[in-house]
Each structure stands twice: as C-alpha cells, then as structure tokens.
Amino acid sequence: MMTSSRVNQKEYTKIKMIALVFAALALAETIIGIDLGTTYSCVAVSRAGQVEIIPNELGARVTPSYVAFTADGERLVGDAAKNYAPISPENTIFDVKRLIGRKFDDPEVQKDMKLLPYKVINKDGRPFVQLSGTNLPKELQNKIMSPEEISAMVLTKMKTIAEDYLGEKITKAVVTVPHTSLTRSVLLPRTPAASLDLMSFASSMSLPRPLSPMGSIRRHRRRLARRRTSLSSTVVVVHTMCPSSLSTLVSSRSWQLLETHILVARTLIAVFLTIS
Numbered sequence: 001m002m003t004s005s006r007v008n009q010k011e012y013t014k015i016k017m018i019a020l021v022f023a024a025l026a027l028a029e030t031i032i033g034i035d036l037g038t039t040y041s042c043v044a045v046s047r048a049g050q051v052e053i054i055p056n057e058l059g060a061r062v063t064p065s066y067v068a069f070t071a072d073g074e075r076l077v078g079d080a081a082k083n084y085a086p087i088s089p090e091n092t093i094f095d096v097k098r099l100i101g102r103k104f105d106d107p108e109v110q111k112d113m114k115l116l117p118y119k120v121i122n123k124d125g126r127p128f129v130q131l132s133g134t135n136l137p138k139e140l141q142n143k144i145m146s147p148e149e150i151s152a153m154v155l156t157k158m159k160t161i162a163e164d165y166l167g168e169k170i171t172k173a174v175v176t177v178p179h180t181s182l183t184r185s186v187l188l189p190r191t192p193a194a195s196l197d198l199m200s201f202a203s204s205m206s207l208p209r210p211l212s213p214m215g216s217i218r219r220h221r222r223r224l225a226r227r228r229t230s231l232s233s234t235v236v237v238v239h240t241m242c243p244s245s246l247s248t249l250v251s252s253r254s255w256q257l258l259e260t261h262i263l264v265a266r267t268l269i270a271v272f273l274t275i276s
Contacts, residue, residue, distance in 0.1 A: 034158045034175045036151060038097040041065050043158040043173075045166065054165045063161065067153045068092040073137040077157040089117035090132045099127045099147040 032054075033044045040062040044053045053061045058079055066081035069091045076084055085092040095116065102109050104122040113120045119130045121144065129150060131143045155175060163170050 032159070032162045032170055032173045034155060034173050036097065036155060036158075036175050037062075037065055038095055039065060041154055041158055043162050045162065054162050056161045057164070063154075063157065064094070065097065065151075065154050066092060066094045067096075067150050069131055069136060069140055069143075071135045071137075073140060075153070077153055085117075088133065088135070091118065091136065093118055093129055093150050096129065096147045096150045099129075100151065102127060 035042050035044075041064075042053055042062045044051055046052075055061050056063045056078065060079070063078040064082040066076075066078065066085070068076040068081035068084040068088065070076065070084065070088070081092060082094070085094075095112070098112055099109060099120070104125055104127045106127075109120070109127050113127075119132050120127050121130045122128075123144065127147065129145050129147065131140055131145075134141065136143075155173070159170055159173060162173075
C-alpha cells in the first residue's frame, strides 16, 4: 500500500480533500469538505469540476487547529491562537483531536496529558479541557470544555474561511473525524450557533475497479437508512463513485493513495452544519 511518504505533503493534503469533496458530491447541494486535523486543518470546495483548497486570511492552505483565550476574553482560532501560545500556553488549546471519543484513563490520554501545557481533567470518565490562571475574565476562569466543543470552534473557523473566500453563506460541510468517535452521538457540542446532523458513509464507497484514470463514471443507488439519535440527529447512509475527470487532479503515482483515502471515508462521519 502506498503511504503519504511517497508523495509530497501538498499533494497528500490535496488527495485527502479530493476524497472528501467527491464524497460530498453524493449530495445534490453545494458543500465544502473540511479536514479536521490534529495539528492543522484545511477546507476545500468543488467548483467547475475542480477541487480547490481554500486559503485562509493569511493566504495559507492549512490553518493551525489551535484555540486560545486571551486576558480580555477574546477567543482566537487558527494562526492567531498559535501565535498566542507563548503568551498563555495554559490557555492555548491544541492537539485536542487526540482526546475525542476517548476515556480519561485511556493510556494514550494519560501519556498526552504529560506533554500538554493546558489542563485536562476527568469529567464523567472523559477527558475535558479546563482553562487556568487568574489573568482570564471571571466568566472564563476554570471554564471546562469538551474536546468536541473545542473542535467545533476550529470547524467554525474553517467555515468562516470558506464563506469569506466564496462570498456566500455555507450551511453544510463534510468533515473528517477520528475513528474513536464513530459510535459517539456527542461528536460535536451543543453550540447555540449550529444544529448538527451526523452522516456516515457506506462501506461500499470506493473508486471504480479496475482502478484506471479512464474509468467511467459509475453511479449506484443505495437505500437511505435513517434513524434518530439522542441528539435528534439524522444518520444517513450514502454512496458515490468517483468520476474519471478525477485523474486530472492528481499524479498517476497517487492513485492508490487516493483510493485508500476514499476507502477510509467509509469510516468517516460527515457532519452537516446548519447555521440558524
């Protein structure tokens, strides 16, 4: 199996976003793809048959998955938050994706806690982030937040980046998530700004076989299976195939890696953000 070391980071990121966006094409709506990364996140859109990775306000195609809280109560996300880390490391949150869906006593969580500059506490058996220090406004002092809530702040930032770039309001996105959170209905927090639908891709999602740049578009119908969760979210199983025009977007040596990412997409949850 080809790994990311066989292609440069720029192409590797493109491959991940192509897999996301073409998965999103199963839906008859304009939709962005967000790669919620542990260290960096990126957002892409499919326009005029091309997948375009959207630059942030600094012109960068990746944005640090950092969230920071300042002494005046401001919340920083992305590059601004990362730059704030030397000033207040205990209130600058990063690598939080590693905590999503895990138990507090998970050996990986315990190992990470020794390296993280911010405080991680046990709440109902799960790892939560707690702000610390007296330099914060009273309402933020000792504030406790779930990893999902912090991740939602990063997602909101990526959504804003897309909206500013595209000049239109974005209501839905396909988002990568850690495999550990697949069975959790609390992947993302109950924020006042968004209501969330959880969508999981069917296991049959893959590129046409045999894998060929000249492969034709293959479409298959699949029954939509719906059920209600404790958060009144709708779970929908979808399926799509990749069009032959995809061959123009990546080099031939990356095809196997691209196939792998689309196969991995069957374990991803697509989170639909509907902004009220």
